[in-house]
Amino acid sequence: MTAAQVQPTSIYLPSLAEIVRTEQLTKMEKLFEIKLQNGQELGHQPGQFVEVSLFGIGEAPISVSSSPTKKGSFELAVRAVGNVTQALHTLNRGATLGIRGPFGKGFPIEEMKGKDILFVAGGIGLMPLRSLINYVLDNRSHFGRVFVLFGAKTPAEQLFLDELAKWRQSKDMEYWETVDRSDGQWKGNVGVITTLFPKITVDPQKTIAVIVGPPIMYRFAILEAQVKGIPDDQIIVSLERRMKCGVGKCGHCQINHIYVCQEGPVFSYAKIKDLKEAI
Amino acid sequence: MTFRTIEKKNFPPFIEKLMPAMEVVGVREKVEGKYEFALLESPSQLCLDYDVTLLSPKKYFLPPQETLLKFRTGKTVSCEAVLASKPLAIIGVHPYDLKAMAQLDRIFADANSDEHYRKQRQDTVIIGSDIKKSSPYAFCKSMNSTTVQEGFDLFLTDIGEGYVVAVGTQKGQDLLAQWATSRAATKEEVAKRSEIQEKIPYLFSLNTLTTPYDELPRLLTDHAASKLFDELAEKCFSCGSCNLVCPTCYCFDVQDEMALNLSEGERFRLWDGCLLEGFAQVATGENFREDRSERIRHRIFRKGKYIYEKYGEHGCVGCGRCASACLPDIANPVEIFNRLKEGK
Secondary structure: OOOOEOOOOOOOOOEEEEEEEEEEOOOOEEEEEEEEOOOOOOOOOOOOEEEEEEOOOEEEEEEEOOOOOOOOOEEEEEEOOOHHHHHHOOOOOOOEEEEEEEEOEOOOHHHHOOOEEEEEEEHHHHHHHHHHHHHHHHOHHHOOOEEEEEEEOOHHHOOOHHHHHHHHHOOOOEEEEEEOOOOOOOOOEEOOHHHHHHHOOOOHHHEEEEEEOOHHHHHHHHHHHHHOOOOHHHEEEEOOOOOOOOOOOOOOOEEOOEEHHHHOEEEEHHHHOOOOOOO | OEEEEEEHHHHHHHHHHHHHHOEEEEEEEEEOOEEEEEEOOOHHHOOOOOOOEOOOOHHHHOOOEEEEEEEEOOOOOEEEEOEOOOOEEEEEEOHHHHHHHHHHHHHHHOOOOOHHHHHHHHOEEEEEEOOOOOOOOOOOOOOOOOOOOOOOOEEEEEOOOEEEEEEOOHHHHHHHHHHOOOEEOOHHHHHHHHHHHHHHHHHHOOOOOOOOHHHHHHHHHHOOOOOHHHHHHHHOOOOOHHHHHOOOOOOEEEEEEEOOOOOEEEEEEEEOOOOOOOOOEOOOOOEOOOOHHHHHHHHHHHHHHHHHHHHOOOOOOOOOHHHHHOOOOOOOHHHHHHHHHHOO
């Protein structure tokens, strides 16, 4: 038996990266600004994800939360729910971790140019959507009207507070927000995210709806977009699945015949509406 | 294809000569009537008139547990890939397993090439052999896997006084030239080989699908909502045995383990199975195939539709291992496909 040989050709070998900044977003969510140690750009598209490695703990698929227009580093916003993400939350500036990717298909930016964009973000669905919202804002002249509907369970669960404050004032977008339950201090809308749809008027043929949220939200938010007259192939979603390997091998992320890590996580509703298990 | 002949008396010496040069694996009788691919310590252990082995040779290229990376933690974090392989010969692989291996070869080379699988595969020489008897559950005739024209380096047909050896690759030809005493097969010997192979499908006459091979995807599409999946789910243990023994199942989990010194460790992959309850579950607790019936349907659709639509051949090769491994006896693809066809 020959000795184990070390070669840099494994698709499972992460690049080393360093946390250069962290920010506690809420009780459960923390932002990590990350730089690859080789100095290269991640080179992602909005909507793509990476596999984050904590050696000795494991890997977890995390959406990139920053726009590729932001150079030099990228950001991951992470909720502490599993082994890897809980361990990640204990890390701070200077810590080393592993990154593989970017993986998957991001949002169809080219098809979206010249169109009105309706963003619908539920809870931490804002994390992946933020990569596209900031991309659109950084390339504002390429897009038509921009609507952002954001729903959180409670005011305390709102993310990216500085950015939300800017969006509320921004002339570049029409920003609407709601919370499922008020905390007594909240002066804005109260109700689930679908209660925001009647407040806006869209030109359905010209509009692309981009909806990201918890699994339960899709059925209702997609229905609202359809009620607005937006065609199914102009409704874009990003689906959460267990993307263990990221390279179309391990099998955990399959929806019927589709490997979400390869053909998704971003899909048009037209493509997945007939798949059992998708929504 | 070229054909050579190895006289029976020259066959054990051929294996004996291989042994110092590489690991030689062959079919051995594990307990009475149960066979396995295992390391040969002597040529006499090789059994070429077996029905089916407990596991397919997949275990050599995608081991039940395989180290992918080694890493160090602490002040200076580092990681490196582990790509281990060794020269290996596997003797006695049946056509259905050759088809399964060819399918895995495609899948692991596809798009993102998996060098962990491919390195050992490239370091391996495959010597196939004809099916001489069928296992009670096998339905190879229906899955077009009783004979093959490719997917082997060498392929043995027992014609009595010797083996006719079909030479499938240059690697096979070189192996034969270097280690075996062989001669060109005569016309009569090649004709005898064909005659023997033509009879193999009849071994499977009693266990056949009522739906033609190419019409299985349509059958499944039409019966996606069949109550049969619910009925099977009532009995299924979600144990994943059907996945475990399948020669074309390749899904895996990945885990990290620290060494006792807590400063270094390994990342390895383990066989996983889509019938296991947590297979599609994400960290938030959401399980995208929570119901057993959904998991059973997913497996059957993988074997009879999804793989076919992507690669032009089915993810089931008809070996029947799943049926014999299933404790509540509900995994048999023949029964499931035929019952769907009957609409009950």
